[in-house]
Amino acid sequence: MYSLNNPLSKMSKRPKLTPLPPSTPPNPQTLHRLKPPKWAPLNLSQSELSLPLTFPTGQTFRWKQTAPLQYTGTLGPHLISLKHHQDGGVYYHIHHSPSDSAAKSALLDFLNVRISLAELWGTFSSSDSRFAELAKYFAGARVLRQDPVECLVQFLCSSNNNIGRITKMVDFVSGLGTYLGEVEGFEFHEFPSLERLAMVTEVELRKAGFGYRAKYITGTVDALQSKPGGGAEWLMSLRKLELQEAIDALCTLPGVGPKVAACIALFSLDQHHAIPVDTHVWKIATRYLLPELAGARLTPKLCSRVAEAFVSKYGEYAGWAQTLLFIAELPSQKAILPSNSCTIKEKNSAKRKSREA
Template sequence: MKRPKAPSPPPQSTPPMLRRDLSITKQLRPISKIARNILQSSPQPLPTSTNPIAWTPLNISKSELYLPLTFPTGQTFRWKQTGPLQYTGAIGPHLISLKQLEDDGVGYFLHFTEDEDKARLDLFDFLNMGISLNELWKGFKVCDERFAQLAGFLEGARVLKQEPLECLVQFICSSNNNIQRITKMVDFISRKGKFLGCVGGFDFFEFPKLDSLVSVSETELREAGFGYRAKYIVGTMAALQSKPGGGVEWLDSLRNLDLQGAIDGLSSLPGVGPKVAACIALFSLDQHHAIPVDTHVWQIATRYLVPELAGTRLTPKICSRVSDAFVSKYGRYAGWAQTLLFIAELPSQKAILPSSFWE
């Protein structure tokens, strides 16, 4: 069912930065003007047992980025916790660690890269640092009292911007699956790429190119425990190869479409349904009001946004109504608001929130 275009946020709940121009591209501050302020001096030499990591600070506060609420919450399955409040992963051909520092800022370290300047810019892009989380949340707090209460406990939960091919494969693996098995599957596929290094006992790889993924057989994937997802991955890689300009270019081009166009394009691939398509759109294609509707998000919506839908079945029509309810409430960055509400429902976060939230 075609979803209507996302409405603009209500004027009274829209941060001043966003009211000036509701064009998504104009809401993003230019990378070239911010990177010099956020990404500071060059990284230090590789650490050893006698020369530990010397972190290069990002000019960013905990309220803009808190790593434990960003990495282990289901957006990506390729980053590993390699130390206390430290996470490591590959961004393209760069192997990078991030750490929450004692002053509540964030530091980074480049373990491996062939181009330090490019690595820092790619890190900036990956962290979606062209978007001010504080500015977005000001608007969300005005239009939603519950969001304002949760934000005080869960600040710094950002939405990442991953490479579309990498994000696509991860979320095909996530279908009807748990985090442990998803991570194992994604690790298996990652090993088809270039080895970048070992940190904290984990091996890290550049995500494989499409040509490498096309050569992986369904039999190989099934033997590795992918089950029925094996045929979807093989079928999707073949489908991407046949796309105009090549699969990677075609995926990138979905950023230029409206949300429904991007969802329709992704849904044409084997194994990609509306929920998986919405995850890919939100976490890699700049579709900031995409809402991945599953049972958990539907339950959040029926408790706080559309209580009249409680007790209904989660049909495509109901999914559309749930998604529209989030967009009507939070506007063009509704996916970022939904991400925080989803994180608040995770058992690890419920345990630290006051009981009054759940009464």
């Protein structure tokens, strides 16, 4: 999904991102109009939504950690914070919105609340002892349902990149949208429309440090602008297609290959069995699902075989299972596991090797 390289290790050697002036300059009076904190329960337990296992793990790069166990972001014109209460339950606060009811509706849709993690993970765990063991420590790792335009632009920025740099690029693009307010020192903007993005040139993006990704973003925006009915509507229509049809359609856009298309399909287009295959997912697959391919070089044909293996193992929500397995491999999340913990399959493998010796 993205590089696991240390995002800070090479930042000093890369060009800095110099943001363009936001389309609507921050107005100090706007800050005073933000609503004072009034938290309301979302009626989601921590096992259904863990904020630290959902937001900073590569699905979206627009939500900021604004306090311990608290994340803030925008959904259209709504500026919202989420946090875990002492009981582990999830609470929300609407900082800015033209309609609180519309904001809550957008939030519930974004969080995919109609899908029960407990039911999904019960099904996965019953057929996979390794998943069952990891689920003890990674409860609440939920797949988000993002706006397709936002998701597409974010993953165009993710190509051969690390989390820190992707975040800076996404912040640059987000800063072109309407200013909504400030929370704990972070400024938040509504994601810019395709019409606003069309005003940004490749030269400006290159000056901001986007490199070769600049032409992909401007090219994709132009391609979307030419779609009958508009690019946003065209992207939304892909939710109604079969997975391969949606991926093929996305791959007609500049800079979108099969992996980026699978990310967009999984995280914004309701394609729950989409499997974004990169080198990290390849390692997971060859370690646990396709051990006979260990040592082979990842090719487009083998990418398809990996995706098929995940779907064969986990079914129509295979993308959700793969997301948890991916998160469990992140260095920042491995610390959650006990130091003496190893999976049942690994234990059995060790026993076999011991007997063979």
